[in-house]
């Protein structure tokens with residue numbers, strides 16, 4: 551199989567998954583900034599991973615703005631995030647809607663893995679953003695489903711990465 555994994559990772563969890571996937575498939579691996587879209591055209595299968603930041607899959611526009619060049623390729627995209635399990639079904643759909651059009655989804659299969667967020671390790675702007683969001687949500691009297699999710703998300707500090715989660719993606723790529 552002629553596959554490649556490309557990832558963009560700020561704090562390391564998306565990178566860890568990219569390394570596990572590349573090990574499992576024995577395929578090439580590149581960081582987002584090392585590669586241009588034209589470098590990917592020699593591969594039949596492209597796997598892209600990015601962390602979630604305000605529901606956006608970090609860097610995924612590398613693929614989504616170049617779909618015309620990627621016709622005929624098998625594409626798998628994974629995100630990493632810290633949305634708790636009880637919200638995953640609702641949230642995963644939201645992420646898919648926010649990042650892809652229905653036409654893109656005819657070619658792209660999306661996977662969502664648990665990532666890592668350790669408050670003390672965040673950059674100052676990120677830590678400030680999370681704290682501000684938490685303060686804003688704290689005062690909501692009747693939080694909506696999305697607001698409840700955000701409150702839980704702000705509190706979910708920890709490393710939830712799990713190598714076994716890649717199995718479904720690996721099976722899809724080998725299919």
Ligand SMILES: Cc1cc2nc3c(=O)[nH]c(=O)nc-3n(C[C@H](O)[C@H](O)[C@H](O)COP(=O)(O)O)c2cc1C
Pocket residue numbers: 558559560561562563564565600601602603604605606608630631632633664665666667672676677679680703
């Ligand atoms: C400012 C900020 C915004 C975030 N937004 C989301 C989000 O919308 N959904 C989510 O599930 N996780 C969110 N996270 C958690 C990250 O997606 C998670 O830490 C991910 O594993 C980061 O991957 P990376 O370190 O490989 O970039 C956010 C984290 C930060 C710091």
